[in-house]
Amino acid sequence: MKKITIDPITRLEGHGKIEIFLNDAGEVENSYFQVPELRGFEKFSEGRLAEDMPQITQRICGVCPEAHHMAATKALDAVFHVDPPSPAKKLRELFYSSFYVTDHTTHFYILAGPDFVMGPEAPVAERNILGVIAKVGLELGGAVINTRMKNHHIIHMLGGRAVHPVFGLPGGVSKGLNEEERKEVEQIARDSVEFAKLSLKVFDDIVLKNKEYLEMVLSDAYTHHTYYMGMVDEKNRVNFYDGKVRVVDPDGKEFVKYAPRDYLEHVAEHVEPWTYVKIPYLKKVGWKGFVDGKDSGVFRSTPLSRLNAADGMATPLAQEAYEQFYSTLGGKPVHQTLATHWARLVELLYAAERLLELSQDPEITSPDIRVIPTATPDEGIGIVEAPRGNLTHHYITDEKGIIRKANLIVATVNNAAPINMSIKKAAQSLIKPGKKITEGLLNRIEMAWRPYDPCWGCATHTLPGRAPMEIIIYNSKGEIVERISS
């Protein structure tokens, strides 16, 4: 049996590795996506002060520390039985919306964009953000950089630091906005809305109007029929910061909608001996292995999942974009993994519109941003939607608010099973006996996992816009017959 190794494909909690096994006929027998690292936050959180968790757990991921910071802060509200004042909640959501704008922008233009804008088989040297800028024009390129910088400025303004913010506390936030800052946020928000609209147009022009790309998006190689998870507000519209978790089945029907405190009834994690990452699944359906369908507990937790799990968007322009998304792709749910990129842009528009709404909220400059908790702390669960999926923090403390147990189900981890399945299916569809394995073909396999917005790929693949990988093909004697670097 031949073995193909793709190592490293970079970050999850560390680096990623893909092993592809070919049978004697040269077809893909199986593939494994491995996470070769663990740090053990669930253990060393024990003994820490509960209020330190927003700052400790964000060190799980320096790409989306804002998501851990918010999930932890919300879990602390629950641990300390405190309801933050309305302006504090709005400030948190404003901060979080700004984070979404930067993060989704990074992913679309820098990580995923090159595949579509330049083409999946474009020369490696061009398939990167610089190539994208050359093709879409300096003006849009400049807008990408500006949007990221300005929204990072908002994160810094409120959070205290651009990476690893500090402002989350049980009962509120440590820092508010003054009128001058608010005006600045409002202007950035306006620009972000325009930028998001432009981004949807770019997607329309480059992907939807290109028959070949559209066929690729809709192809079976990139399709899986799974359950979908996403957080929704009281009207079942997408919400990133707060709400209930809704799961729809592969037919798009509501399977369950639960409050964060009930997550243990609905989500469980499976352990495999060949990877350090645990594999979440729907508890009431059960773990049936790495397979699609209604009988398999595998679910996906991505921008596409959030759109599938909701009935719409809470802002007007994003709602229009949502409707166009489903009318173009033939109704709900959409199972095509590559459509996740489009869904991400619908969310980008929602985040920008929400940022604008909040920046104009009369309460947003209120100094009433904290309540001092007085109840005895015990246990709390906080859930937010991280850009890369549902993120759950669950803490149990003693009566002094010292962490006794911590359980974390981290965004990208939710997609551990579907990523494995997507890689296998793409590899099986693309690697055929006698067909030469080219760099472009490998990139098409990478394109199977890129829509999940690999946190292990993070903003740091920035320059070339793709993960470094290497495929080594061994013959049945273990000798290397081919080695391809991409």
Next chain:
Amino acid sequence: MSKLKLALYWAASCGGCEIAQLMIGDKILKLAEAAEIVFWPVAIDAKYKDVEAMPDKSIDVCLFNGAIRNSEQEHLAKMLREKSRVMIAYGACASEGGIPGLANLFNRQTIFDRVYLETQSTDNKEKVVPQIKYNVPEGELTVPEFYDTVMTLAQTVDVDYTIPGCPPEARTTWLALEALIEGKLPPRGTVITHNAKAVCDDCPRKRDVKKIKKFYRTFEIIPDPEICLLEQGLLCAGIATRGGCGAPCPQANMPCTGCYGPVDGVIDQGAHFLSGVASVIDSNDPSEIDKIIAGIHDPVGTFYRYSLPDSLLRRARIK
């Protein structure tokens, strides 16, 4: 003039150091002019084997972030040391162990038990835990060995310079990169920051007399925005932490947690912080002192938040 050959690597870390490196903004173009990046697994396609094939000392500078938590990270640290003329520990994890270093309060067994067996959402009746080598039906799969103890980079290989911070602020990163580009590196062993004094020196809050009758936790009080946080009873690590960051956390009304490491000349940041805290306790009555100290509930996580592996304590004893 030939370009500076630069390698960047991450070990047990969160990716925040990579983001921090990008935060230098348009100065990245200056860097691109002056330096050629020969290894950066997150961004360029050179592979482990390419580094292995490089002659010894052929890389001018390696910026290494992340702690040493497993066998692959140790291997890469040693290999990059051999290939690099200058080895720089970038960020708190590489230089002191960082927050993942708090795992030294436990060991592999207790961590695996918690993560793979006990966590409330885990369903693992067969008690499966990850194996370094495992045979799947199609062949053998391997993952690196997870160590009992987190090590700093300097505990693994010789380190020439340190750039502190979790993550380093953009100004600190650029200070170091500019020195590299211009070939004006300070004496070997230097911790590169704008300020070798404490964070207090950067902090705009007003300082007067520090006399503490009670320590408060961050959620217990809304601090005055102008006055020193330690004087208000919050355990701010600024007094025992190297400056140069600009004191962003106290300016967001939250105490410094110590991420820039010890000030010059101090071996153990936590002990230094602890002695500073002890000296502001406003009492001579042993029972009152005990009571005040009892308000510090997580001494290790407070005093050694980023520095446990690098401290004199290094790790907890596990029976």
